[in-house]
Amino acid sequence: MTVKTLIASATAAVMAVAAVPAAAEYPERPVTVIVAWGAGGSTDTMARIFANYIGEDLGQRFVVENREGAGGEIGWTALANAPADGYTVGLINSPSFESKGIVRDDVGYDMEDIRPLVNVVTDPGVLAVAADSPYETLDDFVAAAKENPGELSVSHEGVGGDDHLAALDFTDKAGIDVNFVTFDGNAEATAALQGGHIDAFEGNMSEVANQIENGSVRALAVWSSDRMEAIPDVPTGQEQGYDVISAASRGFAVPADLSEEQYNTLLEAARGVIENEEFRAELAELNMPVVPIYGEDFVEFLENNRETLETLWEKDPWIEQ
Template sequence: MTYRISPTRRLALAAGFASVAALAIAAPAMAQDAYPSKPITMIVPFAAGGSSDVIARLVGDEMGRVLGQRIVMENMGGAGGATALTRAARAEPDGYTIVIGNSGTNAASYTIYPDLKYTQADFAPIGLVAKTSPMIALKLDFPAKTLLEFVDYAKKNPGKVSLGHAGVGSSNYLICRNFIKAAGVDVALVSYRGAGPALTDAMGGQIDGVCDAATSLSGAVQGAKVKALAVATPQRLENLPEVPTSREAGLPAFEAQGWNALFAPKGTPEPIIMKLNQALRTALASENLRGRFKELSSVMPAADELTPAYVGGMVPGEIEKYRLLLQDK
């Protein structure tokens, strides 16, 4: 028996199929419009207390208010941040897992750890968060009182001075490497799972000092728990006016600037990236965050540095810069 479909029925079926197809296409877009519908995890590649952690919490709180969802911090130390970046690279690219990276985790790590489980291409940039000011600080009873006295002491005692950092490959480690190269000294570098534990040991006298950013050192310096020898920036810091620049302290070759940026796993939809970027922009424009950054000597990015494209273009240059710094390690 042969069944015939009337022209009217045929048109109705075609319209039904078209509606289903349209809904299938629209579903992802509707999901992106509803984003975020639950809390977002921000992975911090170090233990609590360091520069990346402090900046992540401040920015995360403000972004959460903008997005209407909490941003939950997940601290994950190890391998100078590489452990956390591996986790971030493998996360579902749905906008619910992002990571705060820096010059160590997203640039120098490719030279330091040739067997990394991730590549630059595994991350979608969201935007630059902050620029940071590198410092060298010592325990209070260390005999050197100035940067040049410290360099002189280290040269007379090769391998005996200990400086802590947040792990090989971290931005703090790069501060140490920059200082060692500029000063021409031989010091022992002590690796920790984050800047916080390193600073604690410096304050307690277990190590001689730390390489860190003013963001996490400001409180300890102002509280006279460690002594800062110099900041590696062209100008003195407003909240630490007594700390000389490296140039003023007699070591102009020790100049550098760190940075933090937000990244998502590759494949995260562009509308979600842009919604996160807009939330970051709004957060950084808030008076509350501007005031806190000023207190911590963190520098707000310029307007043209806030785009995903800027970070995407910056990272390859940073990778090459640190490859050159570390190749004679």
């Protein structure tokens, strides 16, 4: 082979390599984050903060899209049906996410169609009343409910959610009957409470911690095993003789068929966000306890929850309560 031919061959080889397109780095465009609840609540707020951090880390915008309704089902159905291309992530709330398929056979999504990614926050439940409510203590509320069966109204976000199940557990152990009122998000419920449209709010600590601190809302109990740092003066249900423990776990998930490469990219980015002290400080300001559960551990956590809920359902169905 002549030197001229050798040079020509080498040049052709270099040009051929150059002609092969470089592998695209994920993500190449903005990612949609489906939130199955309305804007302004703690779930939406946490999602937006997380989206800002993970978007900065991965170099693309993560854009929150609120798809509220049916106690989360509309948003989770949209997530399950989204293309598994890495450009749709969804926020899931436990135990609402697991309970839908137990309550009904015609739910729009199946848990197997959605792959959990990471849990971020675990937010304990509270029962609260407006500041001008006549009920100063949990026992006051119970006494009034016993005197007026079915008349006192209590909010929740949907059948089978943590607040609904906590309220059922409490009313069962207290031996009272109340009127449940469903809202598409705790932001609506707290507004209804302060507007005098409901007697009590059953929801999560982060939704009302600031109102408790400024005196516009009075918490009668927190459904945790110990008092919470954010609301140290609020007694637990157990302290008052009601053995109720309840919390909402909020995390992120993706369509089940997402590639392992993209799943791992999102998982590692999520880990980086959760380990970021600035992110944790922002959530602490909002009274949201960060309790990370990653990858397959989160999958197992939700599967175990579902098994527990199935057992409860078989014992005492809550669909008509």
